[in-house]
Structures are given as C-alpha cells and as structure tokens.
Amino acid sequence: MKAGFVALVGRPNVGKSTLLNHLVGQKISITSRRPQTTRHRICGIKTTEEGQIVFVDTPGIHASQKRAMNRYLNRAAVSALLDVDLIIWIIDRPNWLREDDLVLERIKSAGVPVVLVINKVDRLEDKAVLLPFLEEAAARHSFADLVPVSALKGVNLDVLERKIIALLPEGEPIFPEDQITDKPERFFAAEVIREKLLRSLSQEVPHALTVEIEQFKIEGGLTRINAVIWVEREGQKAIIIGHGGEVLKKVGERARHELEHLLDSKVYLELWVKVKKGWSDDERALHSLGYVE
Ligand SMILES: Nc1nc2c(ncn2[C@@H]2O[C@H](COP(=O)(O)OP(=O)(O)OP(=O)(O)O)[C@@H](O)[C@H]2O)c(=O)[nH]1
Secondary structure, eight states: OEEEEEEEEOSTTSSHHHHHHHHHTSOOSOOOSSSSOOOSOEEEEEEOSSEEEEEEEOOOOOSOOOSHHHHHHHHHHHHTTTTOSEEEEEEESSOOOHHHHHHHHHHHHHOSOEEEEEEOGGGOSOGGGHHHHHHHHHHHSOOSEEEEOBTTTTBTHHHHHHHHHHHSOBOOOSSOTTOOBSSOHHHHHHHHHHHHHHHHSOTTGGGGOEEEEEEEEEETTEEEEEEEEEESSHHHHHHHHOGGGHHHHHHHHHHHHHHHHHHTSEEEEEEEEEEOTTGGGOHHHHHHTTOOO
C-alpha cells in the first residue's frame, strides 16, 4: 500500500477546491467564482485499493500581505507545505503569471516532489499551445510530472490520481478507510453557509464576512444550527439581509437544503447578521472567529 499527504497549492481561483472535490468524489471544500474562497486548510481523504491519498486543500497564495486576513491565508497555505510528501501545483490554463513565480519560490523551499497540473483545459480554444507550454514549464523547475486536466469536467483526473499514488511513499493508511475529511460537521455547516453567501452577493461584501456557528445540536432526527454572519459595516449587514429580508432568506434556504443532504437529517437553521468593525484586519478577532492554524 501507498499512503501520504498531498498539498494542493496555487494562486487564488485556479480550481484547487474543485479538483479536491472531484478527486475525493465528495464536496469537501466550498467553491465559487471569487478568488480567496478557501480560507482554511482542509483535508480530503481518498482511499483506493492501491493506497490512501490525504489531500490538503489550501488558501490561494497571493502577493498582497496588507491585511491580517491576507497574511493568515498565506501562512495557512505555506505551512501546509511543510509536512507533505507531494505537492500538486495547480495553474489556470497555460498562463504563467507573476504570482506563479511567487508560488514556485514557496514550493521550491519545501523540497518535495511537485506535480504541475494545468487546469481548465476545457476552456482552451487552441490545444496546440499546451505542448510548448509544458516544455517551457519543465525548464523552470524539475517537476515530477506535468498533467493537463479539467477539474470541473473530470478530464484526465484518473491519470492524475494514478500518478499521485505512484509518487507516494509505501505505508499503511493514515486514516480509517471510510473517513473522507478531518473536519467536524459544524465546520462544514459554517462553510456551506459562507458558500451560499459568496454565491448570492456581488463584489466586495464576501471578503468582509465570516460565519460563526453558535449552536450545533443534534436532537433525534433534527439538527439545530444557530449561526452568526459577521460583517465589517452596517451597510454590508443591510446588503446581506436584503430588501424585506429576501437575500438572507434565500441563503438560509439554500444552506439548509444542502446541510440536510450532507448531515442526512432535518435541519433547523437560524441565521443572524452582526457587525464587528474591522474583524478581518484584526489578528485577535481572526483568532477568536476560528482563523487558527
Ligand atoms: N471551466 C472550468 N472552470 C473551472 C475548472 N476548475 C475550476 N473551475 C472554476 O473556477 C472557479 C474557482 O474554482 P475553485 O475550486 O473555488 O478555486 P480555488 O483555487 O479553490 O480558489 P481559492 O479558494 O480562491 O483559492 C470556480 O468557478 C470553478 O467552477 C475547470 O476545470 N474548468
């Protein structure tokens, strides 16, 4: 058997969480069209007959270190590289941006094999650009492999999985075979609510919000969840609530629906929106809201 930890890294929005969900075959990490959707290090576990891969999804590595939240996201991403056996570095089509150099720098210092995954090839108009790009990339770093995929459409993911297993050390499974993540259910409750908010709101507000679960109680066939959506300003609170409470109601309905499926239970969900000024640029507030490495 093979077993080991595999970090999924890359710039924001390249498709790390989408790839994780498809490889594990379950929704582990929330996704959206917005950069910086993933804020936590999340393990997704895939056990096959050949071995066990423990994927570690990470926040996107980005250049800005201005706000406390940005520094936290970079720290969480970079610290995930310390204890892994393999790094999967994901880029968005054959585009090498300045921020990719920053990611490569971090990756090199980890000193473990790296597989370069070129994602979103379904959106490539001219596939002929792939080959010269692969050659150019191979000249920049000695990659263990280079694999073009579409995480969203599931293209070439079986090939990628086989290559990952082949590169892992020999070993017994690290987690029980039926376990698919290391995070508790209440963590997913907060993430599902945040995803529905990200998908319902326009620009700006999403980065200013976080979700805290105040109560998560299982009573027979019912799960009671009370959550607070923290924002930075009164104006943002008004946007999230929406005219006549419409936005919040829709978010609540979508979240409840998905949570009932996820928890296999009826869910009673209560959402509150509250203002905590400047929480995302305040190290102590971040810590108390669960942004702890
Ligand atoms: N067309 C296409 N879109 C994709 C593919 N993979 C991911 N996407 C889309 O790209 C967007 C970002 O995907 P995520 O998985 O949230 O990206 P991420 O790298 O985890 O993002 P961060 O959390 O910001 O670091 C979403 O809208 C996905 O649906 C792909 O293979 N093809």
